Amino acid sequence: MTYNRIFAMGDIHGRFDRLSSVFNKIKFDPEQDFMVLLGDYIDRGNENLHCLQWAMKMSELKNVVALRGNHEQMMLTFYLKRTFESAIWIPNGGNRTKAEMDEWIKTDPAFLKQALNFINNRPLYYQMFIDGKEYIFVHAGLKPGVAIEEQEMDSLLWIREEFYNGYYGDAEVICGHTPTPYLGEIEGIEDRDPYVPIRLPNKITLMDTGSFLPRGRISCIDILSGEIWQSS
Numbered sequence: 001m002t003y004n005r006i007f008a009m010g011d012i013h014g015r016f017d018r019l020s021s022v023f024n025k026i027k028f029d030p031e032q033d034f035m036v037l038l039g040d041y042i043d044r045g046n047e048n049l050h051c052l053q054w055a056m057k058m059s060e061l062k063n064v065v066a067l068r069g070n071h072e073q074m075m076l077t078f079y080l081k082r083t084f085e086s087a088i089w090i091p092n093g094g095n096r097t098k099a100e101m102d103e104w105i106k107t108d109p110a111f112l113k114q115a116l117n118f119i120n121n122r123p124l125y126y127q128m129f130i131d132g133k134e135y136i137f138v139h140a141g142l143k144p145g146v147a148i149e150e151q152e153m154d155s156l157l158w159i160r161e162e163f164y165n166g167y168y169g170d171a172e173v174i175c176g177h178t179p180t181p182y183l184g185e186i187e188g189i190e191d192r193d194p195y196v197p198i199r200l201p202n203k204i205t206l207m208d209t210g211s212f213l214p215r216g217r218i219s220c221i222d223i224l225s226g227e228i229w230q231s232s
Contacts, residue, residue, distance in 0.1 A: 013044045043074075068123070074089035177208055195230075
């Protein structure tokens, strides 16, 4: 199918106000447009479960793919397992999401299971070809030199410098995870706004523009035109 626009939305982190702002601006058409949500719907904001519910509802649309982020993975392992991610979830914003969940399930006990099932069923990446050009949507990035089908979960959800400093593959990669305000000077990019998505010279577009920060924004890009929308 040919789409009018193909959107990628960066990390949300519980900021439903900023999510509503940018989503209203793009005027998403579920029949003519396609959208990939890059994960990290929860943690650090004040309306984490509203953002998670929004992603759950959006994922039911035929032209929407909601990926798993590392924060969803930490939540999943917190409730279901005892691993590294479960231990670090609470101090990395999970305290707010858990507090909301504790209150929510008092009146809707089934919601926790629904949320965990949703997270567990999220794909770790989405690959598409447009006019022979490959695009890969992923939360964190790819381990350089490893085929997409052989990538490990830890790389897809957690990788940072090794990816954006060392990737030189053929596919365009659109990802979140690493907040653009945390990056310093980038060779070849001058006078950049730290709260705007960055397209690196090695075909990587970083979409996490610090939604949880005081001056942060949620960003959405149409990969066909390059147009960017941001929350107010």
